[in-house]
Amino acid sequence: MTSKITIDPITRLEGHGKISIFLDDAGAVEDCYFQIPELRGFEQFVVGRPIEELPRIVTRICGVCPASHHMASAKAVDGCFGNTVAPLAHKLRDMYYNAHFVHSHTAHFYALAAPDFVLGPDADPAVRNILGVVAKVGLEIGGKVIRVRGLAQEAQRIIGGRNTQDIWCIPGGVYKGLKPEELEQIKPWVDEFYDFAQFSLQLFRDVVLGNPGYVDLIVNGPYTLDVHNMGLVDENNAPNFYDGKVRVVDYEGKEIHKYEPKQYAEYVAEHVEPWTYLKFPYLKKRGWKGFVEGIDSSLYCATPLARLNVADRMATPKAQEGFEEMYRTVGGHPCKALLVQHWARLVEMVQNAETLQAYCADPEITGDHVRMVDLPITGEGVGIVEAMRGTLTHHYTCDDNGICTSANLIVGTTNNNAPIQMVTKKVAQALIKPGVEPDQGILNMVEMAFRAFDPCYSCATHSLGKMPLEAAFYQKGELVKTIKRNC
Amino acid sequence: MEEHKIGVYVCMCGTNIAKVVDCDDVVRTASEQPGVVCAKTYKYMCSNPGQEMIVADIKEQGLDRVVVAACSPRMHEPTFRKALQTAGINPYFLEMANIREQCSWVHDDKQVATEKARALTLGAMRRVANHQPLERMSVEMCPDALVIGGGVCGMTAALELADGGNRVHLVERESTLGGNVARVDLTAPYLDSARDLMSSLVTRVEEHKRVDVLTRSQVSSLEGFVGNFTATVETIWGDSASVSQFKVGNVVVATGYKEFDASRVTYYGYGKLPNVITSFEFEKMLRAGRVQMKDGKLPQYIALIHCVGSRSKEFHTYCSRVCCMTALKYAQEVKSAIPSCYVSDVYIDMHAFGKGHEDFYRRGSEAKTLFLMYGKNDHPVIRKAGPGDDCDMLIEVNEKLSGETIEIPADLVILMVGMEAREDSEAVARLVNISRDKDGWFIESHPKLDPVATTTDGIYIAGACAAPKDIPDSVAQARAAAGRILARTIRGVIDIDAVFAEVTEDKCSGCRICNELCPYSAISYDADKKKSSVISALCKACGACVAGCPSGAIAARHFTDAQIFAQIEGVLA
């Protein structure tokens, strides 16, 4: 008979993730399911709303990366108004969005990823959190983290009037421009962001690369998948978070697709399974082939690492240096080692900071023509941006009165739903062996598999943060053992 | 919410209610409700024994809320409120359920009617539990009055008030008092001289120590409310102007009328034919004592044409009331001025309703005046006479009584122009916050029962500013208005109904939605505080601002949300 391990508290605690591992009689992992138990139905309940309001509604898909949804939505709405946008508005939105990346990447790296590396996978769970990190690296650095994240939020507020939840975009542009005095306020912060990004890279080198155990775990651990990569790139195939074409590259570096956002439906489709509320996107032209790896697989990742994997280069010089160093260290471009995500994230942060510096130096940035007024309604638009956690697609249609008639959303984490399924199962199978008593550490390893994706189950119904695990072992329906661990 | 001791009284109204509604059953369900101390039926709750029963219960059982299920509150609410007062509790602790007019009298199925009566009573019970004690407020009443308009009406009102002992500010825009009456010669029907009437009036006014006359003046603003207005008046001195400000308790608007502009009527050739003139131009001649044609010759034929601008679809549909008698007056004055002159009187109907008017009409027809009746939509036609004729003009009239077309000679044609509202009546209405009808006349609070009061407390209208009137009617109204004011000022204070809207200042966000909603301008906005507030003395409790306030900052006393919600729950329970 089959016994079932339910890593259930994830569900209860996060409300948004649940792993069920099925063992065969021998006690080997037979099956493993990562379930997303939540759905909110945005795609339906935005129907009937005035289309211009959607950027202020869909931000509630995720309060951790609301700016991503705000921007993707704004661009989809632009499409419904003939894509006529004040050029300066595009610049300001991009500027704003890069500031948002600084905030989000900082939060993720220090609050979520760092505890593992800074404190070590087997440190006392009670302190394995941002507060623990602060304790370890010292209040000075801790203060720095808190300060930078705070300033990145504040920078958004100054540029766009508000951060969480964003309100700023309007058909044809943005509600408010950037005043010279506001720019002066932001400038010094932006330089701080740059220094901080470099500082974080150094911390990574010292703490992670300085520890052979980690490097081995990252490069040779079970944390690899033979699936493809997706990301948004500019005309030079460098990563762009706000605008560009979607590029899909296989794990050997060969380009599979490169398409305009409005063509997304020709290239991506979503598969549904009855046991999870979350859908499974795949490459449409290849068709749904199930949860399989391989060069012919129709599955892909859309993550910070995937973004760098589909890119030929970074868009800014210092980021380019980080890009080269990273791939040199992990054995070439592209890279399949999922734990490299954390590093990729920091490389991106450098580009964010450099981009911000460039905008601060742009004499036009404080201009006042930031919106078009009373544009004609054309009725359909697709907006694609890179959310922190992957390629984010919003597709709307509206009637002649500008009332939303349909909305389709493929959010960052959803792209990675299938890979997360697979890597979880893969790791579980690699670690939970007959006769081997699964312990806290094993569950941690299992968890690290999907944590690498920084899965955002609010954007696909959200969970940010470390997933405390608990395994309940059942033999013939009897609870024989429980293992708890607190990350 | 604190527990109450509620008494429920179901009236049988003889058999009016009892024959359809099972009153005992209503009492039974009522007594099962929380807080109900006693529930009773009685044959006639409004009768003395009925009321005494309620009073006794309140005193003995310490009731603090009372529901009377009986007839319409419009009938007996005051009665039962008095009962509560007699028993020593706040009269507003009463609520009535209308189980007669709106139940037993309109339904016959006993069971269904009883069920409805139960629901209505329950609604009243839930509501009354939310009632709050209300006190009538009273405010100081300033005895001084403002009279706008120095005509016969305004002067009469001013004198009446001043003689009553109050100070009066009489504001006249012209340089002299007298108004339109000062422009006429004799008055119908007794032919006494208007000049004499006026001069005595004017002298008395000017000499009265309590009347302060402001000629060449206009009221530029009137702030406040009944008993407490502040009036600002601008007076022109040559090319300079001075401003005076004073407090008044009440205002009489006596701004009068203006005569209809005859040039709007094209078909009588006024302005083209030199000898076609208006009644007021003729009055001038009479006052000057020289009735003559343009070229100075004495007219041999004079024609009077009635209803110029009045009683017609294209101008004014109403009758101006004074023209008929004025025309008869002219006939007689002409006769005495130029005995040889033939007078023809061309009319639609002869309106001689006033005291002595019919006799005056008879006398007029005895003195040979030729009366010709024309149809409303078939007006006479005037043309220049030919060289052969012995007159200046010829008038063709389709005479209704004879049915023949008659041509009459005329050297002088007098158009009896009607009255119309002054062009500044709208501005005046806005100034004192009263309304005007479709013709621009000011609207009284009730056309029959309250003809000189208006919907704005403390503002009275008298004379021809409310509708065309002759001198006696205007004078009567002037005295009526003055009487109303004297009666109210004599107490020195005025009561303000306890039911009005009030703003909770902390909750008011100063959004100013309510400012436009009040028909009585009872809401004032304090620009410094950024808050709106209700002037309770002006509020008539309609509740428009209460429902309109988006932040629930305005409450309607005795019609609060809580009270109405409770009643909704009750009738549906």
Place this chain on the structure above:
Amino acid sequence: MADKLQIAIYWGAGCGGCDVSLLDTNEFILDVAAVADIRLWPIAVDGKYKDLEAMEDGELDLAAFNGAVRNSENEHIARLLRRKSKIMLAYGSCAYMGGIPGLANLTSREKIFETAYLKNASIEWGNGVVPQPESAVNGKTLDLPRFYRRVYRLSAVVDVDYFLPGCPPQPEQVKAALLAVVKGELPPKGSVVGAFEHALCEDCPRTKNEKKIKKFYRPWQVAADPDTCLLEQGVLCAGVATRSGCGVRCPKSGIPCRGCYGPAAGVVDQGAKLASAIASIVDSKDPEEIEGILAGLPDFTGFAYRYGVPASLLQRSYRQ
């Protein structure tokens, strides 16, 4: 440890923005950590569901619940937290009023599933699968929480002591509210905390005049004057009917208020009140003209109840 405050922070059907609003108190969060044990906070700190169940009833001093109640699981945790905590705080507009997810109450569960899984531009053709509360896969049974017919506000499923409005609550207000708990200076049960009694306009810098509206404009149709009341310019703004406390961020940036802080104190139904006020100042006495002017307000319901359909008197759509 025991003398430290015991706190739990949890999210139901929310977006995480409320949790971010806590992070946005920046250094303050360290002060909180100094005086309190955060026993449960999925976003940043670890805690265990089993521990939660193991706790004594009332062992927690404060449970801050953000997000709405969308499925059986949300309700389950809400009830558990209520039992374990002395103070239950509805944190943010979703817990307070149902929030944006509450807009789902204007449509139906059936339509939501149909749109999400059966008909949208990128759904796998001909698959026709819809998630089930219970499903058998390779002979194994997997279950999912039941997706309720509608969304509930927290107070509809458990007894709530305090309400902290905002989408998300503004950090200053969050600090104020937490400090009140720390100091034990608590208002009467049922109070709205971290916000004012009055409506937004009092704190809005735009100048206000008497209002009469002949024509309504969508925000993108006009370049509204930055210094005068948006409503006076015909741009629908919910500020008049919305509790202040957000710092007027939206109108200050030229964006009409959408009411995330909920109705002003004492108002039962935010949308109905807004309707009553807005309609009252329509400048016409002619029924047809009135309808014409009001036609300038498409989806008024979705606007007036943007954050509070589940908290409205009618609560949800009754369309058959």
Place this chain on the structure above:
Amino acid sequence: MSFEPKIVGFLCNWCSYTGADLAGTSRIHYAPNVRIIRVMCTARIDPTFVMKALTDGADGVLICGCHPGDCHYSEGNYKMMRRYPLLKQMLADFGIEPARVRLEWVSASEGQRFADVVNDMTQRVRELGPSPVRTALIQDMAER
């Protein structure tokens, strides 16, 4: 037994409530389904009242005021006239049949008209059947 709707009637004190009284004094019989709540003027009627009545179990809501131009407060009924279309739209958005709510002008002298309005409205709501609100809210509870 056939369905008998519960209807809440909000009547202005000066015209319609007096009109209803007149129907009484004239002994004009009409359907017993309307429970009348008196307000000073229709301008006092907040859409909240109507929604409250519907959630508390009313199958219909009748609002009566003075004819346009005849308002005791000169313009109160126009405020209701303006709120009415917006209220109806909102109810429609909540899936409530528009015919369940009705605004009528009834003067103090129109006792017969009041009776006719009540009869007609009662008949229409009877045809619509019970309000969906109560039943749906009960179903919701059952689901949890």
